[in-house]
Amino acid sequence: MVHEPCELGQLQIGYIQPVNDLSTPFTLADQVIVALRKVIGQKSAVLHEPTFSGNEWLYLKECLDSTFVSSVGKFVDRFETDLAVFTGAKHVVAVVNGTAALHIALKLAGVNSGDEVLIPALTFVATANAVTYCGATPHFVDSDENTLGVDAVKLRDYLEHHSKQRAGQCINRTTGKIIRALVPMHTFGHSVDLDEVISIAYDFNLALVEDAAESLGSYYHGRHTGTFGLMGTLSFNGNKTITTGGGGAILTDDPELARHAKHLTTTAKLPHAWEYRHDEIGYNYRMPNINAALGCAQLEQLPAMLKAKKELFQRYQAAFATVSGIRLVEEPAQCQSNYWLQTLVLDSNNADQRDILLQATNDAGIMTRPAWILMHELAPFRECPRMDLAGAESLVQRLINIPSSSTLLQAVS
Amino acid sequence: MVHEPCELGQLQIGYIQPVNDLSTPFTLADQVIVALRKVIGQKSAVLHEPTFSGNEWLYLKECLDSTFVSSVGKFVDRFETDLAVFTGAKHVVAVVNGTAALHIALKLAGVNSGDEVLIPALTFVATANAVTYCGATPHFVDSDENTLGVDAVKLRDYLEHHSKQRAGQCINRTTGKIIRALVPMHTFGHSVDLDEVISIAYDFNLALVEDAAESLGSYYHGRHTGTFGLMGTLSFNGNKTITTGGGGAILTDDPELARHAKHLTTTAKLPHAWEYRHDEIGYNYRMPNINAALGCAQLEQLPAMLKAKKELFQRYQAAFATVSGIRLVEEPAQCQSNYWLQTLVLDSNNADQRDILLQATNDAGIMTRPAWILMHELAPFRECPRMDLAGAESLVQRLINIPSSSTLLQAVS
Numbered sequence: 017m018v019h020e021p022c023e024l025g026q027l028q029i030g031y032i033q034p035v036n037d038l039s040t041p042f043t044l045a046d047q048v049i050v051a052l053r054k055v056i057g058q059k060s061a062v063l064h065e066p067t068f069s070g071n072e073w074l075y076l077k078e079c080l081d082s083t084f085v086s087s088v089g090k091f092v093d094r095f096e097t098d099l100a101v102f103t104g105a106k107h108v109v110a111v112v113n114g115t116a117a118l119h120i121a122l123k124l125a126g127v128n129s130g131d132e133v134l135i136p137a138l139t140f141v142a143t144a145n146a147v148t149y150c151g152a153t154p155h156f157v158d159s160d161e162n163t164l165g166v167d168a169v170k171l172r173d174y175l176e177h178h179s180k181q182r183a184g185q186c187i188n189r190t191t192g193k194i195i196r197a198l199v200p201m202h203t204f205g206h207s208v209d210l211d212e213v214i215s216i217a218y219d220f221n222l223a224l225v226e227d228a229a230e231s232l233g234s235y236y237h238g239r240h241t242g243t244f245g246l247m248g249t250l251s252f253n254g255n256k257t258i259t260t261g262g263g264g265a266i267l268t269d270d271p272e273l274a275r276h277a278k279h280l281t282t283t284a285k286l287p288h289a290w291e292y293r294h295d296e297i298g299y300n301y302r303m304p305n306i307n308a309a310l311g312c313a314q315l316e317q318l319p320a321m322l323k324a325k326k327e328l329f330q331r332y333q334a335a336f337a338t339v340s341g342i343r344l345v346e347e348p349a350q351c352q353s354n355y356w357l358q359t360l361v362l363d364s365n366n367a368d369q370r371d372i373l374l375q376a377t378n379d380a381g382i383m384t385r386p387a388w389i390l391m392h393e394l395a396p397f398r399e400c401p402r403m404d405l406a407g408a409e410s411l412v413q414r415l416i417n418i419p420s421s422s423t424l425l426q427a428v429s
Numbered sequence: 430m431v432h433e434p435c436e437l438g439q440l441q442i443g444y445i446q447p448v449n450d451l452s453t454p455f456t457l458a459d460q461v462i463v464a465l466r467k468v469i470g471q472k473s474a475v476l477h478e479p480t481f482s483g484n485e486w487l488y489l490k491e492c493l494d495s496t497f498v499s500s501v502g503k504f505v506d507r508f509e510t511d512l513a514v515f516t517g518a519k520h521v522v523a524v525v526n527g528t529a530a531l532h533i534a535l536k537l538a539g540v541n542s543g544d545e546v547l548i549p550a551l552t553f554v555a556t557a558n559a560v561t562y563c564g565a566t567p568h569f570v571d572s573d574e575n576t577l578g579v580d581a582v583k584l585r586d587y588l589e590h591h592s593k594q595r596a597g598q599c600i601n602r603t604t605g606k607i608i609r610a611l612v613p614m615h616t617f618g619h620s621v622d623l624d625e626v627i628s629i630a631y632d633f634n635l636a637l638v639e640d641a642a643e644s645l646g647s648y649y650h651g652r653h654t655g656t657f658g659l660m661g662t663l664s665f666n667g668n669k670t671i672t673t674g675g676g677g678a679i680l681t682d683d684p685e686l687a688r689h690a691k692h693l694t695t696t697a698k699l700p701h702a703w704e705y706r707h708d709e710i711g712y713n714y715r716m717p718n719i720n721a722a723l724g725c726a727q728l729e730q731l732p733a734m735l736k737a738k739k740e741l742f743q744r745y746q747a748a749f750a751t752v753s754g755i756r757l758v759e760e761p762a763q764c765q766s767n768y769w770l771q772t773l774v775l776d777s778n779n780a781d782q783r784d785i786l787l788q789a790t791n792d793a794g795i796m797t798r799p800a801w802i803l804m805h806e807l808a809p810f811r812e813c814p815r816m817d818l819a820g821a822e823s824l825v826q827r828l829i830n831i832p833s834s835s836t837l838l839q840a841v842s
Contacts, residue, residue, distance in 0.1 A: 076493070083480070085479065087675070115712070262525065262717035290798045291799070293807065299558070386704070394706065395708050395709065396710045
């Protein structure tokens with residue numbers, strides 16, 4: 017799941033409405049604004065903005081001075097190595113953005129024209145788009161109230177009833193097409209129930225590709241998200257925990273997949289001093305060195321950012337402890353979340369409050385945002401196969417992201 | 430035609446072999462090295478390297494300080510405006526690289542799955558790849574000895590014999606498929622014979638998309654290349670005349686095509702304060718603000734770079750005036766070339782000298798390179814339709830690019 021196209025987090029909202037007089041009866045919107053103000057103070061706040069407080073300038077200058085700003089240069093190699101160390105993935109291939117990472121990972125997972133790929137309906141559109149770039153069709157899966165990601169219990173039951181195994185392949189009983197892969201997305205940085213998801217992938221012969229675009233710095237059973245599947249993908253868009261301007265990465269423990277990913281993302285050119293021989297259809301998806309330079313500096317700051325984001329969560333937790341009718345999303349069991357986007361979920365009987373809350377908070381200079389429109393409700397994906405999506409449909413009516421920048425508390429204090 | 434993947438120009442070659450003793454008989458390779466040394470001096474030289482002598486650092490710092498490094502930011506808007514002013518195109522859409530520009534331009538030109546698209550066999554692989562991204566098939570065209578681009582006379586004759594018109598569409602008589610578009614590429618910065626190419630596109634109902642990846646700063650009849658077709662595409666890879674690290678642009682005079690190109694390259698999201706509604710399959714192809722910041726500074730330097738490259742050509746022209754059996758490529762009639770890559774073409778009877786020259790010059794620390802392997806000789810494109818390609822096949826055996834950086838003379842003096 018990637019969020020490159022629209023840095024809403026960086027829309028500047030310049031004015032602040034005063035909180036209601038405490039003598040008037042408190043609406044839920046009033047209570048939410050008071051709780052938010054307890055944490056972020058009286059200033060306006062955007063959803064998520066990057067911070068460049070480390071070696072960013074130094075490395076960019078070093079990159080310019082070297083004249084190696086493009087496809088060749090030491091920062092790309094270093095960024096890949098640093099990411100491998102941080103995530104524990106054996107191999108990392110840096111690419112131009114998270115969408116490109118997902119496209120290549122799906123291709124290398126064997127997704128072919130005519131296949132289906134299971135993805136959550138509750139995701140950013142890039143997950144679905146990447147499937148279509150392979151000529152395949154997204155097949156939408158419901159989401160779990162707790163993890164906000166793939167509902168593993170429902171998915172297993174669905175596949176038991178709606179798919180069959182033939183020659184080691186999972187076949188959609190209705191369409192007759194091969195369901196080739198499963199792409200769980202770790203929503204807002206919270207890991208899906210990976211134990212169960214891995215078990216489903218195994219039992220139903222599905223290639224597992226983790227969309228970890230939102231979960232750099234998130235762990236499941238102490239292991240980094242994106243390193244459980246055949247491959248995982250990251251995003252470093254401007255709205256992410258760390259940014260390279262635009263960027264992404266493919267994680268894998270398989271040396272041959274890593275080699276092939278690097279080959280495909282660099283136009284499939286065979287090495288030669290001067291000959292331009294390309295042995296398959298390739299892509300121009302490599303990360304430029306200048307973006308990697310930014311990434312190296314950002315990655316150095318990541319531990320401090322994660323600490324700050326966890327502290328922000330704890331401050332929100334305290335502030336919302338007394339607000340009833342709404343809950344702050346906590347990291348699921350067995351998970352350590354990066355808390356990329358802090359999230360409120362309204363109780364079911366308060367779903368009609370979502371738009372009121374969105375309006376009131378944004379009017380008050382506190383940027384908030386609902387989840388994405390569910391994929392099966394978008395024009396290009398209306399006809400795609402899907403399971404019952406009651407969980408995702410309910411969540412999307414009740415979910416609100418609130419200001420989440422790692423610098424938010426610094427700005428307050 | 431784009432050259433993002435492999436900045437051979439930046440491979441460092443650190444040693445220099447002495448020129449042969451003048452008392453020994455001069456081979457052609459010896460003569461070429463002597464001529465090259467007259468211009469570039471005794472130092473080693475790469476094929477093409479960027480230079481950052483203007484406001485690059487200032488703008489990068491301004492970009493970082495603003496925290497707007499990604500999809501939103503003033504440098505993208507400014508780069509698009511500055512490019513429009515420079516090229517005379519009414520609309521410019523900055524994108525992530527030249528391949529992406531070509532992909533979207535072809536889509537918007539109506540290239541559909543199953544179509545064929547006429548492209549030169551003598552081009553970088555991105556031209557052919559972009560066609561396949563649309564689900565279409567490249568159909569290879571021969572090249573002209575003089576312009577190094579589409580041989581318009583041969584192409585007209587070929588289409589007269591091998592295509593037919595049906596309901597306003599050009600049909601390949603052999604395959605029965607629609608030939609939807611024609612993509613001339615302005616090789617090494619030299620414009621194709623646009624008058625004749627435009628006339629062919631008109632007469633045969635072909636959408637004209639100019640691959641101007643190599644020809645920023647090149648003009649035909651005083652008008653900038655890339656502004657004659659329905660759309661044109663540029664590249665700002667690290668090996669190009671100016672660079673954004675990785676980047677490209679779509680040029681068009683049609684406001685609706687420009688709007689649609691911007692929409693498709695930014696995930697086809699409809700404008701809304703917080704809603705994520707995408708009305709078609711889109712792409713994550715926008716240029717990040719930090720890359721555009723670099724581009725704005727580079728574009729300011731472009732006139733000086735073009736002047737330096739023209740001077741380099743003139744110095745090579747003088748140096749090679751007395752070398753027989755080989756010619757230095759000059760801008761074709763009616764054209765003003767950017768001289769992106771300076772090019773030598775061996776006489777037909779000297780074709781067997783190409784590899785000897787490549788080896789000798791590279792051994793001498795002077796980086797040279799042949800043209801790309803012709804597209805129809807690459808594994809993924811062997812079965813694609815093609816006309817007789819004798820011109821391109823002959824050229825590719827005789828063509829050598831020589832050091833072309835705009836700073837080469839500065840470095841010598």
